[in-house]
Amino acid sequence: xxxxxxxxxxxxxxxxxxxxxxxxxxxxxxxxxxxxxxxxxxxxxxxxxxxxxxxxxxxxxxxxxxxxxxxxxxxxxxxxxxxxxxxxxxxxxxxxxxxxxxxxxxxxxxxxxxxxxxxxxxxxxxxxxxxxxxxxxxxxxxxxxxxxxxxxxxxxxxxxxxxxxxxxxxxxxxxxxxxxxxxxxxxxxxxxxxxxxxxxxxxxxxxxxxxxxxxxxxxxxxxxxxxxxxxxxxxxxxxxxxxxxxxxxxxxxxxxxxxxxxxxxxxxxxxxxxxxxxxxxxxxxxxxxxxxxxxxxxxxxxxxxxxxxxxxxxxxxxxxxxxxxxxxxxxxxxxxxxxxxxxxxxxxxxxxxxxxxxxxxxxxxxxxxxxxxxxxxxxxxxxxxxxxxxxxxxxxxxxxxxxxxxxxxx
Numbered sequence: 001x002x003x004x005x006x007x008x009x010x011x012x013x014x015x016x017x018x019x020x021x022x023x024x025x026x027x028x029x030x031x032x033x034x035x036x037x038x039x040x041x042x043x044x045x046x047x048x049x050x051x052x053x054x055x056x057x058x059x060x061x062x063x064x065x066x067x068x069x070x071x072x073x074x075x076x077x078x079x080x081x082x083x084x085x086x087x088x089x090x091x092x093x094x095x096x097x098x099x100x101x102x103x104x105x106x107x108x109x110x111x112x113x114x115x116x117x118x119x120x121x122x123x124x125x126x127x128x129x130x131x132x133x134x135x136x137x138x139x140x141x142x143x144x145x146x147x148x149x150x151x152x153x154x155x156x157x158x159x160x161x162x163x164x165x166x167x168x169x170x171x172x173x174x175x176x177x178x179x180x181x182x183x184x185x186x187x188x189x190x191x192x193x194x195x196x197x198x199x200x201x202x203x204x205x206x207x208x209x210x211x212x213x214x215x216x217x218x219x220x221x222x223x224x225x226x227x228x229x230x231x232x233x234x235x236x237x238x239x240x241x242x243x244x245x246x247x248x249x250x251x252x253x254x255x256x257x258x259x260x261x262x263x264x265x266x267x268x269x270x271x272x273x274x275x276x277x278x279x280x281x282x283x284x285x286x287x288x289x290x291x292x293x294x295x296x297x298x299x300x301x302x303x304x305x306x307x308x309x310x311x312x313x314x315x316x317x318x319x320x321x322x323x324x325x326x327x328x329x330x331x332x333x334x335x336x337x338x339x340x341x342x343x344x345x346x347x348x349x350x351x352x353x354x355x356x357x358x359x360x361x362x363x364x365x366x367x368x369x370x371x372x373x374x375x376x377x378x379x380x381x382x383x384x385x386x387x388x389x390x391x392x393x394x395x396x397x398x399x400x401x402x403x404x405x406x407x408x409x410x
Contacts, residue, residue, distance in 0.1 A: 018211025043202025233386030248400030
């Protein structure tokens, strides 16, 4: 049994046991939360404690990899610029589309109220930060205080500036610093791997409390979450077709036929890396020279995930909707910036680790509690399908755009 299956099973069993226990003896069932709750919180804190050094390390090494690729040649440089533009564009799309989707198809109020009551860290609605608050807080005055206070947006801005500064150092100094942060990142990944081995226990304990307090509403809310977040990934996937048409001069029908085998591999493996050979065949069939595809696609797999910032922001906005946390312009801008900036650092991580490393900073930057992530990670398998297929589709579309800019016929 895979770890993902164990986590999902722990979620289902925890919710079902909590619901059944309340039906048998409500007092005893709710008293048991005094034991399961702290265990689940301790597991979640174990994940949370590594987020700051992990995000900083990933940003430094991710920017270094992107800058190194851009320096390697014109083709790689154009690809990196295209990646950045698409990441920001899809994040802005998610910021506009996710609230609209949740307005058109909201979580039933009684479910939302029950779920909000089931999470101990859910804050009461307060003052909604303005856009002015965003600009006041975006640049940190004290980076140590920002890290200690989980102020992820100013921390991310500093880490990004620091990463770009490192790329301007002489090669020997640059390599030493990048290797240092790579070692820090690897150490954090080992720790988070240890914590994730305990994920079935942590998820079970969190799920038991939610099931006992909310009943069957928890199952309905998880289905609502899967559909809502997957829909954002599906929109990014669909956006790859007009990108190929407008910027790559490849007809939508031709692009769809060529990319379908790569999408099939992505569905079966949930891995962009495993889909790389099929993507190479698809882009070459559409007219991209092997030399161009051989540079752009491996680079895309290494540093680019078109769906990640959009879906990460959608998760944070969904949790805010779930918990009734008001999101103002300042919080939304903080989420957009954090989602777009942090994405290029976490692309090479395993799915579960990537979920926490990329979603948690966005949620924290927006003032959204991350306790719900301990439950939502258990059902990430379905949205992850849309993540992978969307990434593969957009990778091929960007390759055709770069090929056209290089003068290759599509």
